[in-house]
Amino acid sequence: MKITAALSHGADTPFEIAEVDLDEPRADEVLVELRAVGICHTDLTMRAVWPAELSPAVLGHEGAGVVAAVGANVRAVRPGDHVVLSYRRCGACTQCAAGHPMYCHDFRTLNATGMRPDGTTTMHRDGAPVYGSFFGQSSFASHALAYETNVVVIGADVDLSIAAPLGCGVQTxxxxxxxxxxxxxxxxxxxxxxxxxxxxxxxxxxxxxxxxxxxxxxxxxxxxxxxxxxxxxxxxxxxxxxxxxxxxxxxxxxxxxxxxxxxxxxxxxxxxxxxxxxxxxxxxxxxxxxxxxxxxxxxxxxxxxxxxxGDAVPQDFVPQLLALHATGRLPLEKVIRTYAFDDIDTAAADAADGTTIKPVCLTI
CATH class of the missing domain: 3.40.50.720 (NAD(P)-binding Rossmann-like Domain)
Incomplete structure:
Protein backbone atom coordinates (compact mmCIF):
# COMPACT_ATOMS: atom_id res chain seq x y z
CA MET A 1 0.00 0.00 0.00
CA LYS A 2 1.07 3.60 -0.56
CA ILE A 3 1.90 5.57 2.58
CA THR A 4 3.58 8.85 3.48
CA ALA A 5 6.83 8.71 5.43
CA ALA A 6 9.57 11.04 6.65
CA LEU A 7 12.74 9.59 5.15
CA SER A 8 16.03 10.11 6.94
CA HIS A 9 19.14 10.55 4.80
CA GLY A 10 21.43 11.42 7.70
CA ALA A 11 21.80 14.09 10.38
CA ASP A 12 22.92 16.86 8.03
CA THR A 13 20.00 16.64 5.62
CA PRO A 14 16.33 17.45 6.15
CA PHE A 15 13.74 14.74 6.41
CA GLU A 16 12.20 13.97 3.04
CA ILE A 17 8.42 13.66 3.11
CA ALA A 18 7.76 11.06 0.45
CA GLU A 19 5.39 8.39 -0.75
CA VAL A 20 6.65 4.84 -0.23
CA ASP A 21 5.23 1.35 -0.52
CA LEU A 22 4.48 -0.49 2.73
CA ASP A 23 4.00 -4.25 2.72
CA GLU A 24 0.67 -5.76 3.60
CA PRO A 25 0.86 -7.22 7.12
CA ARG A 26 2.36 -10.68 7.40
CA ALA A 27 0.77 -13.30 9.65
CA ASP A 28 2.39 -11.87 12.80
CA GLU A 29 2.15 -8.17 11.92
CA VAL A 30 -0.25 -5.38 12.81
CA LEU A 31 -0.96 -2.50 10.43
CA VAL A 32 -1.48 0.74 12.34
CA GLU A 33 -2.79 3.99 10.90
CA LEU A 34 -0.78 6.48 12.91
CA ARG A 35 -2.34 9.61 14.35
CA ALA A 36 0.54 10.93 16.47
CA VAL A 37 4.23 10.24 17.00
CA GLY A 38 6.60 11.65 19.59
CA ILE A 39 10.14 12.72 18.76
CA CYS A 40 12.65 11.24 21.19
CA HIS A 41 16.35 12.06 21.48
CA THR A 42 17.00 8.44 20.55
CA ASP A 43 15.55 9.25 17.12
CA LEU A 44 17.94 12.17 16.77
CA THR A 45 20.92 10.14 17.98
CA MET A 46 20.18 7.26 15.64
CA ARG A 47 19.63 9.66 12.76
CA ALA A 48 23.19 10.90 13.29
CA VAL A 49 24.84 7.47 13.46
CA TRP A 50 22.60 5.42 11.16
CA PRO A 51 24.73 3.56 8.57
CA ALA A 52 24.75 5.28 5.17
CA GLU A 53 24.33 1.93 3.45
CA LEU A 54 20.97 1.53 5.23
CA SER A 55 19.50 4.74 3.85
CA PRO A 56 16.95 6.04 3.33
CA ALA A 57 15.47 5.02 6.65
CA VAL A 58 12.26 5.69 8.53
CA LEU A 59 12.77 6.24 12.25
CA GLY A 60 10.21 7.04 14.94
CA HIS A 61 9.40 4.85 17.92
CA GLU A 62 6.68 6.65 19.88
CA GLY A 63 3.71 6.02 17.64
CA ALA A 64 0.02 6.00 18.50
CA GLY A 65 -2.91 5.33 16.23
CA VAL A 66 -5.66 2.95 15.19
CA VAL A 67 -5.26 -0.64 14.05
CA ALA A 68 -6.20 -0.90 10.37
CA ALA A 69 -5.54 -4.61 9.75
CA VAL A 70 -3.94 -7.62 11.41
CA GLY A 71 -2.18 -10.74 10.19
CA ALA A 72 -3.74 -14.18 10.38
CA ASN A 73 -1.92 -15.17 13.57
CA VAL A 74 -2.59 -11.98 15.55
CA ARG A 75 -4.96 -12.45 18.47
CA ALA A 76 -4.30 -9.67 20.99
CA VAL A 77 -5.53 -6.75 18.87
CA ARG A 78 -8.11 -6.21 16.17
CA PRO A 79 -8.98 -3.55 13.59
CA GLY A 80 -10.36 -0.42 15.20
CA ASP A 81 -8.36 -0.74 18.41
CA HIS A 82 -6.60 2.44 19.54
CA VAL A 83 -3.00 1.61 20.37
CA VAL A 84 0.32 2.91 21.64
CA LEU A 85 3.46 1.46 20.08
CA SER A 86 6.57 0.65 22.10
CA TYR A 87 9.68 -1.52 21.72
CA ARG A 88 9.59 -5.02 20.24
CA ARG A 89 10.83 -8.14 22.04
CA CYS A 90 11.02 -11.85 21.26
CA GLY A 91 8.88 -13.02 24.17
CA ALA A 92 10.81 -16.28 24.53
CA CYS A 93 14.32 -15.60 25.88
CA THR A 94 15.26 -15.78 29.56
CA GLN A 95 14.81 -12.04 30.12
CA CYS A 96 11.42 -11.94 28.42
CA ALA A 97 10.35 -14.99 30.42
CA ALA A 98 11.52 -13.32 33.63
CA GLY A 99 9.31 -10.30 33.03
CA HIS A 100 12.09 -7.95 31.89
CA PRO A 101 11.59 -7.89 28.11
CA MET A 102 13.47 -4.61 27.68
CA TYR A 103 16.63 -6.70 28.13
CA CYS A 104 15.54 -9.18 25.45
CA HIS A 105 18.46 -11.13 24.00
CA ASP A 106 17.29 -10.13 20.52
CA PHE A 107 16.60 -6.47 21.33
CA ARG A 108 18.97 -5.04 18.73
CA THR A 109 17.89 -7.45 16.00
CA LEU A 110 14.24 -6.65 16.56
CA ASN A 111 14.57 -2.89 17.05
CA ALA A 112 17.62 -1.36 15.39
CA THR A 113 18.78 -3.11 12.21
CA GLY A 114 16.43 -1.43 9.76
CA MET A 115 14.98 -4.78 8.70
CA ARG A 116 12.88 -7.68 9.82
CA PRO A 117 14.93 -10.51 11.37
CA ASP A 118 14.82 -12.34 8.02
CA GLY A 119 16.61 -9.45 6.31
CA THR A 120 13.63 -8.05 4.40
CA THR A 121 12.42 -4.47 4.67
CA THR A 122 8.81 -3.51 5.27
CA MET A 123 9.02 -0.54 2.88
CA HIS A 124 10.24 0.18 -0.64
CA ARG A 125 10.40 3.13 -3.01
CA ASP A 126 10.56 2.50 -6.74
CA GLY A 127 11.48 -1.09 -5.93
CA ALA A 128 14.48 -0.15 -3.75
CA PRO A 129 14.56 -0.88 -0.01
CA VAL A 130 13.53 1.75 2.49
CA TYR A 131 14.92 0.68 5.85
CA GLY A 132 12.65 0.70 8.86
CA SER A 133 11.33 -1.73 11.46
CA PHE A 134 12.75 0.79 13.95
CA PHE A 135 11.63 -0.40 17.39
CA GLY A 136 9.32 -2.72 15.49
CA GLN A 137 7.36 0.22 14.07
CA SER A 138 9.12 3.12 12.22
CA SER A 139 6.38 5.56 13.12
CA PHE A 140 7.61 8.68 11.32
CA ALA A 141 4.94 7.81 8.78
CA SER A 142 1.23 7.71 8.13
CA HIS A 143 1.16 3.93 8.70
CA ALA A 144 3.41 1.37 10.36
CA LEU A 145 3.75 -2.37 10.67
CA ALA A 146 4.04 -3.45 14.31
CA TYR A 147 3.65 -6.65 16.33
CA GLU A 148 1.56 -8.01 19.18
CA THR A 149 4.54 -7.66 21.52
CA ASN A 150 4.94 -3.91 20.97
CA VAL A 151 1.29 -2.87 20.63
CA VAL A 152 -0.64 -1.67 23.69
CA VAL A 153 -4.41 -1.33 23.40
CA ILE A 154 -5.80 1.82 25.06
CA GLY A 155 -9.21 3.42 25.37
CA ALA A 156 -10.71 5.06 22.32
CA ASP A 157 -11.28 8.22 24.38
CA VAL A 158 -7.56 8.75 25.11
CA ASP A 159 -5.91 11.71 23.36
CA LEU A 160 -3.36 10.03 21.08
CA SER A 161 -1.04 13.05 21.21
CA ILE A 162 -0.76 12.44 24.96
CA ALA A 163 -0.50 8.68 24.56
CA ALA A 164 2.27 8.60 21.93
CA PRO A 165 5.24 9.51 24.19
CA LEU A 166 4.23 6.83 26.70
CA GLY A 167 5.83 4.19 24.49
CA CYS A 168 9.38 5.32 25.24
CA GLY A 169 10.32 8.68 26.77
CA VAL A 170 7.69 8.91 29.48
CA GLN A 171 7.93 5.19 30.15
CA THR A 172 11.70 5.51 30.56
CA GLY A 310 12.02 2.12 32.59
CA ASP A 311 12.30 -1.65 33.13
CA ALA A 312 8.67 -1.65 32.01
CA VAL A 313 6.41 -4.15 30.30
CA PRO A 314 4.46 -1.70 28.12
CA GLN A 315 1.20 -3.66 28.19
CA ASP A 316 1.21 -3.34 31.98
CA PHE A 317 2.87 0.03 32.48
CA VAL A 318 1.25 2.21 29.81
CA PRO A 319 -2.21 1.71 31.38
CA GLN A 320 -0.73 2.67 34.76
CA LEU A 321 0.65 5.87 33.26
CA LEU A 322 -2.67 6.68 31.62
CA ALA A 323 -4.40 6.18 34.97
CA LEU A 324 -2.00 8.66 36.57
CA HIS A 325 -2.67 11.14 33.78
CA ALA A 326 -6.42 10.73 34.13
CA THR A 327 -6.22 11.71 37.80
CA GLY A 328 -4.00 14.72 37.09
CA ARG A 329 -0.86 13.21 38.60
CA LEU A 330 1.02 12.92 35.31
CA PRO A 331 0.23 16.23 33.53
CA LEU A 332 1.95 15.44 30.25
CA GLU A 333 0.11 18.20 28.42
CA LYS A 334 2.43 20.66 30.19
CA VAL A 335 5.50 19.32 28.35
CA ILE A 336 4.02 18.35 24.96
CA ARG A 337 3.84 20.62 21.93
CA THR A 338 2.19 19.36 18.76
CA TYR A 339 3.37 19.91 15.19
CA ALA A 340 1.98 19.06 11.79
CA PHE A 341 3.72 16.01 10.33
CA ASP A 342 5.08 18.10 7.47
CA ASP A 343 6.86 20.24 10.09
CA ILE A 344 8.89 17.31 11.42
CA ASP A 345 12.18 19.12 10.71
CA THR A 346 11.12 22.02 12.90
CA ALA A 347 9.96 19.61 15.60
CA ALA A 348 13.28 17.75 15.50
CA ALA A 349 15.26 20.99 15.67
CA ASP A 350 13.17 22.21 18.59
CA ALA A 351 13.80 18.92 20.39
CA ALA A 352 17.53 19.12 19.74
CA ASP A 353 18.01 22.66 21.02
CA GLY A 354 15.56 22.36 23.90
CA THR A 355 12.97 24.80 22.55
CA THR A 356 10.33 22.13 23.03
CA ILE A 357 10.49 19.54 25.79
CA LYS A 358 8.39 16.90 24.03
CA PRO A 359 7.45 17.43 20.37
CA VAL A 360 4.62 15.29 19.01
CA CYS A 361 3.83 15.26 15.30
CA LEU A 362 0.23 14.76 14.25
CA THR A 363 -0.03 12.61 11.15
CA ILE A 364 -3.73 13.30 10.60
Missing part, protein backbone atom coordinates in the same frame (compact mmCIF):
# COMPACT_ATOMS: atom_id res chain seq x y z
CA UNK A 173 11.68 8.37 33.06
CA UNK A 174 8.62 7.37 35.05
CA UNK A 175 9.61 3.71 35.02
CA UNK A 176 13.07 4.45 36.39
CA UNK A 177 11.34 5.91 39.45
CA UNK A 178 8.28 3.69 39.81
CA UNK A 179 9.71 0.33 38.71
CA UNK A 180 13.40 0.52 39.61
CA UNK A 181 14.27 3.07 42.29
CA UNK A 182 10.90 2.97 44.08
CA UNK A 183 11.76 5.80 46.52
CA UNK A 184 9.66 6.13 49.65
CA UNK A 185 7.99 9.25 50.97
CA UNK A 186 11.03 10.18 53.06
CA UNK A 187 13.48 9.68 50.20
CA UNK A 188 15.34 12.31 48.22
CA UNK A 189 15.48 12.05 44.44
CA UNK A 190 17.74 14.11 42.18
CA UNK A 191 17.04 14.15 38.44
CA UNK A 192 19.87 15.23 36.17
CA UNK A 193 18.44 16.68 32.96
CA UNK A 194 14.95 18.18 32.80
CA UNK A 195 13.95 17.07 29.33
CA UNK A 196 11.04 14.80 28.56
CA UNK A 197 12.56 11.78 30.28
CA UNK A 198 13.77 13.71 33.32
CA UNK A 199 10.50 15.55 33.81
CA UNK A 200 8.64 12.25 33.56
CA UNK A 201 10.79 11.08 36.47
CA UNK A 202 9.92 14.26 38.38
CA UNK A 203 6.19 13.77 37.79
CA UNK A 204 6.36 10.13 38.83
CA UNK A 205 8.19 11.02 42.04
CA UNK A 206 5.64 13.67 42.88
CA UNK A 207 2.80 11.24 42.14
CA UNK A 208 4.15 8.85 44.76
CA UNK A 209 4.74 11.53 47.38
CA UNK A 210 8.55 11.69 47.47
CA UNK A 211 9.35 14.54 49.85
CA UNK A 212 12.50 15.94 48.24
CA UNK A 213 12.70 16.15 44.45
CA UNK A 214 15.57 18.09 42.89
CA UNK A 215 15.96 18.85 39.18
CA UNK A 216 19.36 19.79 37.76
CA UNK A 217 19.40 21.53 34.38
CA UNK A 218 21.26 24.49 32.85
CA UNK A 219 18.16 25.82 31.03
CA UNK A 220 16.12 28.23 33.15
CA UNK A 221 12.81 27.49 31.41
CA UNK A 222 13.21 23.79 32.07
CA UNK A 223 13.96 24.39 35.73
CA UNK A 224 10.78 26.46 35.91
CA UNK A 225 8.74 23.66 34.36
CA UNK A 226 10.35 21.14 36.71
CA UNK A 227 9.22 23.23 39.68
CA UNK A 228 5.71 23.45 38.25
CA UNK A 229 5.62 19.67 37.86
CA UNK A 230 6.69 18.88 41.40
CA UNK A 231 10.39 19.53 41.92
CA UNK A 232 10.87 20.93 45.41
CA UNK A 233 14.16 22.53 44.36
CA UNK A 234 16.14 23.15 41.20
CA UNK A 235 19.85 23.60 40.57
CA UNK A 236 21.59 25.53 37.81
CA UNK A 237 24.83 23.59 37.16
CA UNK A 238 26.37 26.57 35.38
CA UNK A 239 26.18 28.62 38.58
CA UNK A 240 26.01 26.26 41.55
CA UNK A 241 28.39 23.59 42.79
CA UNK A 242 26.02 20.71 42.09
CA UNK A 243 27.31 18.29 44.72
CA UNK A 244 27.41 20.91 47.47
CA UNK A 245 23.94 22.16 46.54
CA UNK A 246 22.49 18.64 46.67
CA UNK A 247 24.07 17.95 50.04
CA UNK A 248 22.73 21.23 51.38
CA UNK A 249 19.23 20.28 50.22
CA UNK A 250 19.32 16.66 51.37
CA UNK A 251 21.67 16.63 54.35
CA UNK A 252 23.52 13.37 53.73
CA UNK A 253 23.19 13.33 49.95
CA UNK A 254 20.51 11.98 47.66
CA UNK A 255 19.08 8.57 48.44
CA UNK A 256 18.17 8.18 44.76
CA UNK A 257 19.18 9.81 41.48
CA UNK A 258 18.35 9.53 37.79
CA UNK A 259 20.77 10.61 35.07
CA UNK A 260 19.28 11.31 31.66
CA UNK A 261 22.29 13.13 30.21
CA UNK A 262 24.80 10.31 29.58
CA UNK A 263 27.46 12.95 30.24
CA UNK A 264 30.52 11.68 32.09
CA UNK A 265 31.00 14.80 34.19
CA UNK A 266 27.35 14.84 35.20
CA UNK A 267 27.34 11.13 36.03
CA UNK A 268 30.32 11.59 38.33
CA UNK A 269 28.53 14.46 40.05
CA UNK A 270 25.52 12.21 40.52
CA UNK A 271 27.61 9.41 42.03
CA UNK A 272 29.43 11.78 44.36
CA UNK A 273 26.18 13.40 45.47
CA UNK A 274 24.58 10.10 46.47
CA UNK A 275 24.07 9.36 50.13
CA UNK A 276 25.67 6.26 51.56
CA UNK A 277 23.87 3.24 50.10
CA UNK A 278 22.21 5.52 47.57
CA UNK A 279 21.26 4.36 44.07
CA UNK A 280 21.80 6.04 40.71
CA UNK A 281 19.77 4.96 37.68
CA UNK A 282 21.43 5.61 34.31
CA UNK A 283 18.82 5.94 31.58
CA UNK A 284 20.77 7.85 28.91
CA UNK A 285 23.18 6.34 26.40
CA UNK A 286 26.25 8.37 25.48
CA UNK A 287 30.01 8.07 25.91
CA UNK A 288 30.98 4.39 26.14
CA UNK A 289 33.55 4.94 28.89
CA UNK A 290 33.87 7.42 31.75
CA UNK A 291 36.32 7.74 34.66
CA UNK A 292 34.81 6.68 37.97
CA UNK A 293 35.95 6.93 41.59
CA UNK A 294 35.49 3.28 42.51
CA UNK A 295 36.55 3.95 46.09
CA UNK A 296 33.69 6.40 46.50
CA UNK A 297 31.22 3.83 45.17
CA UNK A 298 32.52 0.92 47.23
CA UNK A 299 33.17 2.92 50.39
CA UNK A 300 29.71 4.43 50.28
CA UNK A 301 27.94 1.20 49.40
CA UNK A 302 26.49 2.97 46.38
CA UNK A 303 24.63 1.31 43.52
CA UNK A 304 24.81 2.33 39.86
CA UNK A 305 22.03 0.73 37.86
CA UNK A 306 21.50 0.79 34.11
CA UNK A 307 17.86 1.07 33.06
CA UNK A 308 16.32 0.59 29.62
CA UNK A 309 12.74 1.65 28.89
Missing amino acids: GAGAVLNVLQPGIDASLVVFGAGGVGLSAVMAARATGVSTIVAVDPVADRRTVAAQLGATATIDPTVDDVVDAIRELTGDGATHAVDTTANGTVINQAVTALARRGTLALVGIGAPQIPLDVGNVVGGGKTIRGVIE
